Amino acid sequence: MSLKDKKIILAVTGSIAAYKTPQLVRLLVKAGAEVQVVMTEAAKDFVTPLALATVSTKEVFYAVSNGAHWNNHVHLGRWADVLLVAPCTANTLAKMAQGLCDNMVQAIYLSAACPVVFAPAMDEDMWLHPATRANVQQLQSYGHHLIPVESGPLASGLTGPGRMAEPETIAAWLEHFFAPEQQPVAIPPNTKALITAGPTYEAIDPVRFIGNFSTGKMGIALAEALAERGIPVDLVLGPSKESTQHPLITTHKVVSAREMYDACERLFPEAAISILSAAVADFRPQEAAAEKIKKGSEDTMQLTLVKNPDILAHLGAIKNAGQTVVGFALETNNELEHALKKLKAKNADMIVLNSLQEAGAGFGHDTNKVTLLSADGTQTALPLQSKKEIAKSIVDCVLALKYNNA
Known part of the structure; x- marks a missing residue:
C-alpha cells in the first residue's frame, strides 16, 4: 500500500x-x-x-x-x-x-x-x-x-x-x-484558471428564452478540482441552480452567450488554463421583443436567429504560448469525427468528447463518460463515473499536458 x-x-x-x-x-x-x-x-x-x-x-x-x-x-x-x-x-x-x-x-x-x-x-x-x-x-x-x-x-x-x-x-x-x-504535477505559483459552466439563455421577450438542459454540474466540478490543486479559478456561470463556495473560486454570473463572451474576454489574459465546459447557445433571436409577445390568431410564429460569438474559437485564436485552452464537444452522431474537427478548427489544446448516446452521460446526470482528445493525437477514454471524479481526471490530464510537456 x-x-x-x-x-x-x-x-x-x-x-x-x-x-x-x-x-x-x-x-x-x-x-x-x-x-x-x-x-x-x-x-x-x-x-x-x-x-x-x-x-x-x-x-x-x-x-x-x-x-x-x-x-x-x-x-x-x-x-x-x-x-x-x-x-x-x-x-x-x-x-x-x-x-x-x-x-x-x-x-x-x-x-x-x-x-x-x-x-x-x-x-x-x-x-x-x-x-x-x-x-x-x-x-x-x-x-x-x-x-x-x-x-x-x-x-x-x-x-x-x-x-x-x-x-x-x-x-x-x-x-x-x-x-x-x-504524484502531483509541479504547478508554478500565480497560476490561474478560467472555467465556463452551465447553459446560456437567449431572450425572445422579457419572459421567454432559447436555452438548453445544461445544469453546470460538470463545470463546477472542474472548478473545484482545480481549486483543490491550489489554483484560483474564475468561474463564468450561466443561469444555473448549482453553486460552489470554495474559497479559491470567484463566480461571475452571466445569462446570455454575449455576456459569457465578454466575461471570458476580460478574464482570459490572466488565465494559464481555460476549460470551456458551458453549453453556449449557437444562435440567438435577432431581436428580443421589449414586451411579452401575445399569441394572436396566427398558427405559427417566425423567429430570425443570428449566430452567437464562438468563445472557444476566439480564445483559441488569441491564446499565447503560455496558455492552454480546453473545449467540450457534446455530440449525438459521428462523435469522434466531429470532435477531432472541432479540436483543429478551434485551435484547442484538448477537446473533452461527451456523447449523449452513452447511458448516464450528458445533461442532468451526476455521472459522465468522456474521451479526452489532445492536439498531439493522444486519446484517453475515461469510464462512467461521478462528475467529480471525471473532473479530477480531466484536471490531472490537463495539468500533465501543460506542465509535463513544458
Whole structure:
C-alpha cells in the first residue's frame, strides 16, 4: 500500500472534529504508516492525549517543553514524510498563514521540511469569511495541500460547508498523494484558471428564452478540482441552480452567450488554463421583443436567429504560448469525427468528447463518460463515473499536458 512505512505527523487542533482523530490514526496505522500525534493545548478539551497515544502507540506531544523534557520540534519537522493538520481550525489557519509560533503545532509546522496537508474544520460563516478564504489561498501559495471541507450538520446547529473531511476520506487522500503514479504535477505559483459552466439563455421577450438542459454540474466540478490543486479559478456561470463556495473560486454570473463572451474576454489574459465546459447557445433571436409577445390568431410564429460569438474559437485564436485552452464537444452522431474537427478548427489544446448516446452521460446526470482528445493525437477514454471524479481526471490530464510537456 502507498502508506506503508510512511512517517506521518498528525497535528490536532482545538475543534470538536478532533473526536474523529483516533479513528483517523487507526486507519493510517492499519495502512502501514507510522503516526506521531502532536496537539495544541486547546485540542485536549476535545480528545485526550491518552486516547491518541493508545491508537498510535507513541507518546503524544503537546508542549515544546514539559518540565525537564524538551520535545525537539526541529527533529520532528525533518523526520516526517508529511505533516497533516487535522482538524485545522480557523485560528490555526490564520497562524499558519502568518507564520506565528506560539504552540507545539506551530513550532513543528515552521520546522517542517516535508509536504504540509491541512483539513479545515469550522462553522459555515467562518469558512466562508473573506479572511479564511485569504488564509487558505495563502497556505496554498506556499505549496501546501487542502483537503476540502464537507457539507453537513455543524456544531452550531446549522447545516452547510465547514465539516472536516471524514477520516476515511483523509486516509484515501493521503494514499492517492503517495501513490507513485499520482504524484502531483509541479504547478508554478500565480497560476490561474478560467472555467465556463452551465447553459446560456437567449431572450425572445422579457419572459421567454432559447436555452438548453445544461445544469453546470460538470463545470463546477472542474472548478473545484482545480481549486483543490491550489489554483484560483474564475468561474463564468450561466443561469444555473448549482453553486460552489470554495474559497479559491470567484463566480461571475452571466445569462446570455454575449455576456459569457465578454466575461471570458476580460478574464482570459490572466488565465494559464481555460476549460470551456458551458453549453453556449449557437444562435440567438435577432431581436428580443421589449414586451411579452401575445399569441394572436396566427398558427405559427417566425423567429430570425443570428449566430452567437464562438468563445472557444476566439480564445483559441488569441491564446499565447503560455496558455492552454480546453473545449467540450457534446455530440449525438459521428462523435469522434466531429470532435477531432472541432479540436483543429478551434485551435484547442484538448477537446473533452461527451456523447449523449452513452447511458448516464450528458445533461442532468451526476455521472459522465468522456474521451479526452489532445492536439498531439493522444486519446484517453475515461469510464462512467461521478462528475467529480471525471473532473479530477480531466484536471490531472490537463495539468500533465501543460506542465509535463513544458
